[in-house]
Amino acid sequence: xxxxxxxxxxxxxxxxxxxxxxxxxxxxxxxxxxxxxxxxxxxxxxxxxxxxxxxxxxxxxxxxxxxxxxxxxxxxxxxxxxxxxxxxxxxxxxxxxxxxxxxxxxxxxxxxxxxxxxxxxxxxxxxxxxxxxxxxxxxxxxxxxxxxxxxxxxxxxxxx
Numbered sequence: 001x002x003x004x005x006x007x008x009x010x011x012x013x014x015x016x017x018x019x020x021x022x023x024x025x026x027x028x029x030x031x032x033x034x035x036x037x038x039x040x041x042x043x044x045x046x047x048x049x050x051x052x053x054x055x056x057x058x059x060x061x062x063x064x065x066x067x068x069x070x071x072x073x074x075x076x077x078x079x080x081x082x083x084x085x086x087x088x089x090x091x092x093x094x095x096x097x098x099x100x101x102x103x104x105x106x107x108x109x110x111x112x113x114x115x116x117x118x119x120x121x122x123x124x125x126x127x128x129x130x131x132x133x134x135x136x137x138x139x140x141x142x143x144x145x146x147x148x149x150x151x152x153x154x155x156x157x158x159x160x
Contacts, residue, residue: 004028005051013058016141022059026066029055033073045094045101046111049077053115057122071123078119081112110137 004025012019019025033052037043056070084095090109094101101108114137120126121139133139 005054008058009054013054013139014141015143018062019055019058022062023065025055026059026063026070029053029059030066030069030073033077039077040096042094042097042102044080044096046091046108046115047093049081050111050115050118053077053118053122057118060122074119074122078116078123081116084112 008019008025011017029052033039038048053074056066056074060067060070081091081095084091086092086104089104090106091112092102092104093108093111096102113131114133117126117129117131117133118139120129126132
């Protein structure tokens, strides 16, 4: 899934363009999201969750076919990470990892905060989060071509 995220984030979302086969991408992301190797124990990390939630989020701007399954997955994973915050330290990149990746860090905090915002936005609750990602994780396209390519007017904004 990481390749799909990198392609669609770097090309489609970056320029507000419709990704290829949004429904297929969402179904594939949900299938990946069911693989416990990447979402339980030491394999659970911010990138693995981002690799599922970003295709769900992006695809939802074009289709609702997988919405109920995507929302259920997202609610589970949002609830799972929220209690992993360490006051004064942030998030660990891989909270269940026994090594250094399981220690709160700048990388973990930055990745999880961006991923949490995407999960909240996908669920229509991004206003409640109190921040909006900037830089590489900003939801808005760098160049807005959405009006030409999206029937729903994707601008990286909350659907709520």
